Amino acid sequence: MKINKYKYIYEELVEKIKTGVFQPGELIPSEHDLAASYETSRETIRKALTLLSQNGFIQKLRGKGSVVLDTSRASFPFSGLVSFKELAEGLNAAIHTDVEELALIRPEPYLQHQLQCSPKEEIWKVTRTRVFDGERVILDKDFLLKKHVPSLTEEICGQSIYAYIEEELGLTISFAKKEITVEPCTEEDTALLDMNGCSHIAVVRNYVYLDDASLFQYTESRHRPDKFRFVDFARRHMM
Numbered sequence: 448m449k450i451n452k453y454k455y456i457y458e459e460l461v462e463k464i465k466t467g468v469f470q471p472g473e474l475i476p477s478e479h480d481l482a483a484s485y486e487t488s489r490e491t492i493r494k495a496l497t498l499l500s501q502n503g504f505i506q507k508l509r510g511k512g513s514v515v516l517d518t519s520r521a522s523f524p525f526s527g528l529v530s531f532k533e534l535a536e537g538l539n540a541a542i543h544t545d546v547e548e549l550a551l552i553r554p555e556p557y558l559q560h561q562l563q564c565s566p567k568e569e570i571w572k573v574t575r576t577r578v579f580d581g582e583r584v585i586l587d588k589d590f591l592l593k594k595h596v597p598s599l600t601e602e603i604c605g606q607s608i609y610a611y612i613e614e615e616l617g618l619t620i621s622f623a624k625k626e627i628t629v630e631p632c633t634e635e636d637t638a639l640l641d642m643n644g645c646s647h648i649a650v651v652r653n654y655v656y657l658d659d660a661s662l663f664q665y666t667e668s669r670h671r672p673d674k675f676r677f678v679d680f681a682r683r684h685m686m
Contacts, residue, residue: 453494456485460495464504464515474512475505541580546604547639548574551593558590561654561665569593573604574639579674582641586669595663619658626652627677636669645671 463469476484481492496513499505505513550572559566570590577585589608591599596612603611612618628650636648649672655664 452485452487453491453498456481456487456492456495457498460499461502461504464499469515471515473515475515477512543578544605545576545578545583546573546601547576548572549599549601549604554590558665562590562592563662564592571596571599573599573608575604576639582643582674584640584671584674586636586639588667588669590665592663595657595661621656621658621660623653623655625654628652629672640669640671642671643673645673647672649675649677651677 460469460475469475475481478489478492478496481495482489485492496505496507499513500507503516506516507513552570552572553566554562554564554568554570556566558564558570559568562568562570564570569592571593573587573589573591575587575589576583577587579585591608595618596608596616599608599611609620613620629647630650632642632646632648636642640648642648649670651666651668651670653664653666653668654662655666656662
């Protein structure tokens with residue numbers, strides 16, 4: 448299959464960034480120099496550089512060129528609603544999930560407020576650590592209303608709860624409200640994660656809804672801050 452030249456150039460430049468030919472903080476060759484090197488037009492080079500920018504490999508600086516970004520941090524989309532398994536498939540790391548706890552509980556007042564439920568509701572509590580290249584760097588604490596998710600197993604939790612909900616239970620996960628904070632590490636964080644000297648942790652709280660607008664899940668996803676960056680795309684709309 449024939450590949451567009453700008454995509455070929457993009458893939459070559461990505462490989463050079465990943466292998467350290469171009470180091471974080473360095474400027475890559477100019478459009479003029481790249482066009483001469485690849486014997487192509489500057490327009491083709493611009494397309495390749497735009498793709499590099501969109502995928503988080505470079506930052507274009509007006510009047511200076513394009514600087515290489517640090518790609519050692521995994522990029523997580525903040526606005527999307529995808530499972531960890533789906534995210535992990537696009538990351539360049541050896542990744543697996545350890546299920547630390549699966550229990551059926553009654554909610555204390557904090558969870559009653561977060562899930563807008565009564566103290567009599569049964570809730571699945573799922574605690575999982577995400578391991579990247581041998582380091583435990585994410586602690587996911589999920590709380591799901593049993594009336595929507597009648598059963599769970601450690602096998603399901605170790606794979607993908609969302610795949611189970613959508614493919615086996617036939618439910619449609621529709622939207623989520625999210626908030627992100629940076630907080631001091633808790634004893635649980637230091638016990639379950641390899642904090643590598645970090646005293647704070649990035650916490651993403653998710654309130655997840657089905658397509659009938661029923662809140663069915665509250666999640667705290669706790670990330671070691673030196674390993675991740677949260678990315679989003681924003682467009683300015685003129686008033």
